[in-house]
Amino acid sequence: MLEIKPIINALRRSKVGAILLLIQIAITTAIVSNAAFIIQDRMTYLQQETGYPEQDIFSITVMTYGKDRDLSQQFEEDEALLRNLPGVVDAALSNAVPLSGSGSASGMGLKPAPEPGRNVRAGYLFGDDHMLNTLGVELMEGRNFASDEVIVTQDPGKVPNVAIVSSTFALEAYPDGDGLGKLMYMGDKPFKIIGIVDKMKGPWLKDDRPDNVVIFPYIKAETYQHIIVRTEPGQRATVMQTVEDKLLAAYDKRVFTNVITLDENKRQYNASDTLMLRMLMVLIVVLVAITALGIFGLTLFNISKRTRQIGTRRALGARKSDIIRYFLVENTLICSGGLIIGCTAAVLMGQQLLQRFSLPALEFQYVAGTAIMVLVMTLVAVIFPARRAAQISPSVATRSI
Known part of the structure; x- marks a missing residue:
């Protein structure tokens, strides 16, 4: 039994943290979906075939005086x-x-x-x-x-x-x-x-x-x-x-400048795209890390607030797996709300990027893939705090309040 009603009641009593985490998940989903799509689009662009044996060609500029x-x-x-x-x-x-x-x-x-x-x-x-x-x-x-x-x-x-x-x-x-x-x-x-x-x-x-x-x-x-x-x-x-x-x-009576390979010419021309690619990769890593830390911290905070509740449930016969499942379900509910908002925001953001910057239309597979990745990441982030909660002894829990 997933005990949805008690979980929702608990979230209502500490809704600020849950809302902040929901917003964070939504923002992460929207931005990462579009960033991942742009990265793939830019990588395809940077790796395109040019028709030339780039590794064998160079050019030299001559200025004759x-x-x-x-x-x-x-x-x-x-x-x-x-x-x-x-x-x-x-x-x-x-x-x-x-x-x-x-x-x-x-x-x-x-x-x-x-x-x-x-x-x-x-x-x-x-x-x-x-x-x-x-x-x-x-x-x-x-x-x-x-x-x-x-x-x-x-x-x-x-x-x-x-x-x-x-x-x-x-x-x-x-x-x-x-x-x-x-x-x-x-x-x-x-x-x-x-x-x-x-x-x-x-x-x-x-x-x-x-x-x-x-x-x-x-x-x-x-x-x-x-x-x-x-x-x-x-x-x-x-x-x-x-x-x-x-x-x-x-x-x-002349000067030779810019003796440069064809692939270096291409690299310099695409320098801004390469920089953007790296910045987007860093952005994705930072956003995912911050979201994971947020989930980890919120779960630890909830455990400290619910020590008595956890101890009481343990005293009434709840197994360790029941405690872990409780926090996993709670996290899944928060994450699901954030993903619904985030996926909608991702599509709207993709439409704006399409109109303003002539980028290709955001493909749905990137939104779905990001949502799955965020869901898995949030579940992984909550496992350790949930296992820590499951280790609380009923007697220690009741004495701590």
Whole structure:
């Protein structure tokens, strides 16, 4: 027999502590449910596949101040030098580095401007026929750039007429899957899609369409430029130690900065998300610990107040298991009330996060899982005080009042 009525009567006589614990359980359930869901969402985001062999790629930024060299010719020599270094697979000049949080994007139209039509937003990279191999991405359909399709110029009006796109972009632009060979437009400039890459991310992982990427065979050598290098597995650190000296020996009127690996670029870009993840983990641990301590303390307090009651029950024949069950049931009643309020609050909080911060909708399994976890935690927290109460001798209990 669970003796619900006596337990409720006892809670009414000391309702302040029970109400405070109920509120604490409700708050813990609401916050932990949403925090756990956000953690899982962020972990999925941080562990997403980018399409690149991140562990083999690094980039270097070049700032040229010398005026006695043709930049286009100099960078062609730099690329050739890098490609011939031991341990280097390929190298390419680029206007931006993927996953770095810095780059260029534009709407790619299916009709030339100013004709009305649908536009598909995409990040874009400039590179030559070595770009795909440097990034380590695979062609699904079509072909790579031919060397004579690469435009090397300082004239912004001179542009290529072909492009390679990611499969996600191709599917969004051409849902029927027939994007290969079709034309797309940047403004009124037409570009024929000659290749489709399986998977690749653009400069911004947090973009609405991070998988929409377009590569143009275009090189505009400027005083500020990026060079992307891919090495053989395990050789990246060795190559990075020597690359700056090699390039300076080729031409010393320039400065090399930000020699950085692709995975480090990604880590820096995602630093705020990683910090938020750790803070939420700490928050969950602290909330659960405080709630467990609250239950533990309330149960000990109730035991000290009910010493006579416990002793009387023991004198009337109550077994130790009856005393333990009494406190477990009492805790379960308080916890159940807190969980009902907390689960409702969790759903409402999830809706607010969805509206205000564009987070995904809270999945019910996280609310249910948190409720079960809190219930189990509260039962575990009350076991030791309840066993301590069961050890009270009837004679000692009656003498203590």
